[in-house]
Amino acid sequence: EAGVTQFPSHSVIEKGQTVTLRCDPISGHDNLYWYRRVMGKEIKFLLHFVKESKQDESGMPNNRFLAERTGGTYSTLKVQPAELEDSGVYFCASSQERGPTGADSPLHFGNGTRLTVT
Amino acid sequence: KNEVEQSPQNLTAQEGEFITINCSYSVGISALHWLQQHPGGGIVSLFMLSSGKKKHGRLLATINIQEKHSSLHITASHPRDSAVYICAVRSNTGNQFYFGTGTSLTVIP
Numbered sequence: 164e165a166g167v168t169q170f171p172s173h174s175v176i177e178k179g180q181t182v183t184l185r186c187d188p189i190s191g192h193d194n195l196y197w198y199r200r201v202m203g204k205e206i207k208f209l210l211h212f213v214k215e216s217k218q219d220e221s222g223m224p225n226n227r228f229l230a231e232r233t234g235g236t237y238s239t240l241k242v243q244p245a246e247l248e249d250s251g252v253y254f255c256a257s258s259q260e261r262g263p264t265g266a267d268s269p270l271h272f273g274n275g276t277r278l279t280v281t
Numbered sequence: 282k283n284e285v286e287q288s289p290q291n292l293t294a295q296e297g298e299f300i301t302i303n304c305s306y307s308v309g310i311s312a313l314h315w316l317q318q319h320p321g322g323g324i325v326s327l328f329m330l331s332s333g334k335k336k337h338g339r340l341l342a343t344i345n346i347q348e349k350h351s352s353l354h355i356t357a358s359h360p361r362d363s364a365v366y367i368c369a370v371r372s373n374t375g376n377q378f379y380f381g382t383g384t385s386l387t388v389i390p
């Protein structure tokens with residue numbers, strides 16, 4: 164099966180510009196997560212979609228970040244306007260729906276988008 | 282304080298050595314994941330476990346739920362094992378994942 168794909172792999176933009184990151188999860192995976200890693204720090208959760216609904220967006224840093232998952236397939240994460248502190252690697256992950264007993268499904272990660280804001 | 286703590290942060294080993302990476306967490310979890318990230322590469326899920334242990338090739342992951350601790354062991358380490366190993370836990374009170382800062386492993390030939 165095709166894995167989680169993210170586009171672009173790298174993006175360099177100037178402060179104040181807009182950038183849109185895209186994530187295509189594995190087909191059939193209802194759960195889609197966005198994470199980011201800023202330099203030298205641990206990976207932080209941003210938000211979680213179940214199909215097209217935002218299940219948890221408590222990790223979104225501020226209202227400059229907007230995530231969508233129209234149709235419950237691919238997702239986009241827009242940063243507008245970008246600030247210097249937004250630089251980092253943005254990861255997307257997907258997993259199947261939890262089983263009837265609530266058992267977890269493995270996470271599948273994309274290769275990430277390295278965002279540099281200058 | 283991070284919900285997930287890993288040790289050591291950096292580890293250098295000679296090829297063939299036995300390696301242990303530790304992970305402690307402070308939240309209730311439904312599952313713990315061990316992830317691997319090669320330099321410049323994406324993240325690969327190595328193990329997902331909620332109890333006991335799992336083995337895959339030279340890798341063994343164990344978890345002690347009562348002590349909120351997990352270990353990743355690598356037997357007969359090889360230079361291709363050089364990567365960052367990340368421990369992540371899924372909270373049992375929601376869908377949040379918490380990540381450790383990672384352990385950077387370098388295996389020298």
